[in-house]
Amino acid sequence: MHVVLVADHAAINGGQAKVAIESALGLAGRGVRVSLFAAVGPVDPRLEPAGVRVVCLDQDDVTTARNKLAFAAQAIWNGRAARALAAELARYDARDTLVHVHAFAKALSPAIGPALRASGLPCLYTMHEFFMVCPTGGFYDYRAEAICRRAPMSASCVTTDCDMRSYPRKVARMLRHVGLAQVARLPELFHDVITISDLQESVIRPLLPRGTVFHRVDNPISVAPAPPGEGAPGDFLFVGRVSTEKGAPVFAEAARRAGVRAVFVGDGTERADLEARYPEAVMLGWRDAGAVQALMREARALVFPSVWYEGQPLTVYEALACGTPVIVSDACAGREAVVDGETGFWFRSGDADALAAHLRRLSDDGVSRRMGRAAHARYWAAPLTPDAHLDRLSAVYEAVMRGATVRGAPARHASAPVPA
Incomplete structure (x- = not known):
């Protein structure tokens, strides 16, 4: 052929x-x-x-x-x-x-x-x-x-x-x-x-x-097999274009309401505005693939708050492969990778309060670790290699x-x- x-x-x-x-x-x-x-x-x-x-x-x-x-x-x-x-x-x-x-x-x-x-x-x-x-x-x-x-x-x-x-x-x-x-x-x-x-x-x-x-x-998905991390879960992580359609403002506001720290990896049209409105948020800019995966392995959860359909958001699968639970908007295709309540949570798209409630749940170290192990096991049972x-x-x-x-x-x- x-x-x-x-x-x-x-x-x-x-x-x-x-x-x-x-x-x-x-x-x-x-x-x-x-x-x-x-x-x-x-x-x-x-x-x-x-x-x-x-x-x-x-x-x-x-x-x-x-x-x-x-x-x-x-x-x-x-x-x-x-x-x-x-x-x-x-x-x-x-x-x-x-x-x-x-x-x-x-x-x-x-x-x-x-x-x-x-x-x-x-x-x-x-x-x-x-x-x-x-x-x-x-x-x-x-x-x-x-x-x-x-x-x-x-x-x-x-x-x-x-x-x-x-x-x-x-x-x-x-x-x-x-x-x-x-x-x-x-x-x-x-x-x-x-x-x-x-x-x-x-x-x-x-x-x-x-x-x-x-x-x-x-x-x-290009993630090397590795056991899920055993250390204390870190911060809540956003990876991608810092823009409205990707739900970046929703995450920043939800993190403030939940009293947790939002870490953004990426750049985009909303970055400067979010830096001004949410000075407590951490803006890391773009990182290479290896650095992003290292951050995912250390994170408490990946937050994927996209308010549009998406196609197949790879960062969701990468996080699961790293043993990191995912909180995902119910309006986008990323929800298909997440078992609600087992490997992460779905939340009502665009609803900062609904997202904040899940951020509080995953602030519990035990819940984060349990969901991270479940995410890792489920992904590697049928990996997208x-x-x-x-x-x-x-x-x-x-x-x-x-x-x-x-x-x-x-x-x-x-x-x-x-x-x-």
Whole structure:
């Protein structure tokens, strides 16, 4: 089998790229032929020595673009990426090649759709977020600071200023979504979709074509096995973007009400405000993965107060793997990893008093240790290791290839047009 991975970035800059690149390396290590097609460099230096063919266009994303108008045009329809992907896929045979798309919304754009369709190759998409069905990608209204339950691209959606930055930015995203749905027809193209949580599938299933086949593949967790800590539990820990949608203000307020210390690892739009309003909170900024896991092992609990859906929040699983209980919002997918009352607690999303009540419960050293041991045992009974991820991914690839054979792959036409 030959797997072509398609992603916005050729180096790790976040969760999506990490999963794509680590799976490329893992598959190559198992003897699978792997190619990576990406818009944005640099290229992870491990890929080519591992035998992965890399095609990187060295284009901009929103963080590097100097000409914002030019980048907006690229994000709506990246003609160069479409032509380059079409040329790359023309090299391969549908009998042994599968295309797995991880990301397109930050650089490649929906323009990949016609190139994928013209290739005749079996295609698969991992729903790391919600851009396939939601123009802003998160089903979250930043103005209302609440989960958005409007029908995507309905009149209510189109007229609502819900974007993190501005309504003109949402307009550009809606234009991209029109291209995605009406020109590229990506939802129809991807007969097979990987989801990473039950909540995610429940949200997207009604919005994708009937007959879409869903495959559950959990993201891998990179935590080395180690016994749970025996020392006295430390502070309550938050790890991630310090922002409203991640629930950072809710944690800070709940910690104050419970009379406990809140420790934040990360940075974001709300950091300065929280530092001013809650001087008793500790802001550590970002730390590398090893340092974060060391902090988790020492923590009394991880608090994951996110007020939006999330996909599959890896920090929740990392904490459980470290033997640390988790207090999680009941609105997000992180709740699926936590057995309420056994390995941590669920609390009512956005409710600082409800969260404070659980912080008080876990202030008891005995309760924290007991839940930490339960969290560790339950996680390691079925760990989300990179090998487990690759095993499941390989099974899905085989199922997709079989399904494409049964349905009959569309004939390849060398002259099939790819819109510029």
